[in-house]
Amino acid sequence: MAQLSVPTVDYTQYSNRQLVAVPLALLAVALLVIGGWYLFTGAPANLGLEFVGGSEIRIDDPGGNAAQQIETAFSAEPSSVRQIAADGTYILTFSEGAVETPDGSNQLSVLEQQAEAAGFSIQASSSVSPSFGANTQTIALGGVLVAFLGMSVLVFVMFRSIAPSIAVIASAFSDVMLPLAMMNLLGINLSLGTVAALLMLIGYSVDSDILLNNSILRESGDFYESTSRAMRTGVTMTLTSIAAMAVMTVAAYLFGIQIMTAIGIVLVVGLLADLMNTYLLNVSLLRWYVNRGVKA
Numbered sequence: 064m065a066q067l068s069v070p071t072v073d074y075t076q077y078s079n080r081q082l083v084a085v086p087l088a089l090l091a092v093a094l095l096v097i098g099g100w101y102l103f104t105g106a107p108a109n110l111g112l113e114f115v116g117g118s119e120i121r122i123d124d125p126g127g128n129a130a131q132q133i134e135t136a137f138s139a140e141p142s143s144v145r146q147i148a149a150d151g152t153y154i155l156t157f158s159e160g161a162v163e164t165p166d167g168s169n170q171l172s173v174l175e176q177q178a179e180a181a182g183f184s185i186q187a188s189s190s191v192s193p194s195f196g197a198n199t200q201t202i203a204l205g206g207v208l209v210a211f212l213g214m215s216v217l218v219f220v221m222f223r224s225i226a227p228s229i230a231v232i233a234s235a236f237s238d239v240m241l242p243l244a245m246m247n248l249l250g251i252n253l254s255l256g257t258v259a260a261l262l263m264l265i266g267y268s269v270d271s272d273i274l275l276n277n278s279i280l281r282e283s284g285d286f287y288e289s290t291s292r293a294m295r296t297g298v299t300m301t302l303t304s305i306a307a308m309a310v311m312t313v314a315a316y317l318f319g320i321q322i323m324t325a326i327g328i329v330l331v332v333g334l335l336a337d338l339m340n341t342y343l344l345n346v347s348l349l350r351w352y353v354n355r356g357v358k359a
Contacts, residue, residue: 069298071291074346082347086340090237093244100247108247111254114200116159116193117142118171123184124151136181137174138162143252147319152186154321159193203258210265211235218273227276230348234340235268241336242329251325260326264333267304271297271341279349286353290346297341305334 074082097107112119124146125132133144133153139161145154162170171190178185191199214235218228239261243253251257278293279286312327 069295072294072342074287074290074350079347079351082343086237086344089336089339090240093237093240096244096247097240106253108243108253109250110196110200111252111257112142112156112191112196113255114196114203114253116191116196117161118157118159118174118188118190120155120157120171120174120178120188121186122153122155122178123186124153125181125183129153132181136183137177145319145321147321159191159196199255203255206262207239207258207265210262214265214269218269218276221273222276222280224352226348226352227280230345230352231269231272231276233348234272234337234345235265237340237344238264238268238333238337242332245332246325246329249328251328254322254325256322256326257329260329260333263330264337267301267334268337268340271301271337272345275341275345276349279353286350290342294342298338301334301338301341305331308334 100109101107129146130144133141133155137155137157139157141155142158142161143154143156146152147154157170157174159170162173164170164173169190171188175185175188211232215228215232218231219225222228242264243261245251246253246257274297275290275293279289282289282292284292308327308330312324312331315321315323315327
C-alpha cells in the first residue's frame, strides 16, 4: 500500500514574521469580507431559513422551462430555488413576509394555493416562524462560543501557559473565519448544517494544534525535530480528511444534495486553512515562546 510522504520543512530559513505573514494577511481579508457583509446585511453571513424564518415547498419537476414556470406561479420571488437531480424535484424557499397574506391565512397556505393553481405537484412543505429562527440563531451562536471557551480552558489546563493557549485559539479562530468568508463569496447560507461544519473545524483545529504543542513542549528533541515529528502525523491526518471531504462534496453535488455540498466545501476550505495556520502561524508563535523572544 502506498504511504503518504510528508516532506520536511526547513523552518530555519524563515523568520517568525515571514511565517505569520500569509496566515495573518488571509485572516485580515476574511475579517474584512465578514465585516462588510455585517454592515450591509446585519449578519456575518447569509442566514438560512432556520435562522430567519420563512417557508419551504418541495415540488415535482414541472417540465419545460421550470425556472420561468416557478417565477410566474408565485406572487413573490423565491429566496432560493434548488433542483434535486436525484429525484427530479425542486425546493423553493421564501423569506418570512415575502408573500402578502389575507386575514386568517398564513404564508405557507398561500404559497401552497399558488403552487396548486399553477399545476405543481407538492411533495412536502414546511415553515419556520421568525421567533423560532431567532431562538435557533441564539442557540447556534451559543454553541460556537461554548466550543471556543471549552477549547481555551482545555488547552490552558493541559499546558499551564498563556502562549500555547493563544496559539491554539488564534489558529482555531482563523480556521473558522476563513471558510465563513468563503461562504459569503460563494453564496452558501449559514444554516444548522454549516454551523455544525464550523464546530467540526474547531475540533479538527484543536486536535492538530494540541498534537503540535504536545510534541514541542512535552516530548524530547529540539524544536525542529519535534515540529517535524508532529507534521508527519498531523499533515497525514489532515490531508486524509481533506480527501474524504472532497469526495463527499463531489458526490453530494452530483446527486444534488445541497446541504452536504455546502458542508463539504466548508470543511475542505477549513481544513486547508488549518494546515496553513497550524504549520505557519502556530509554529511561529511556539518558536517565539520556546526561544522567549529570541530572533529565530
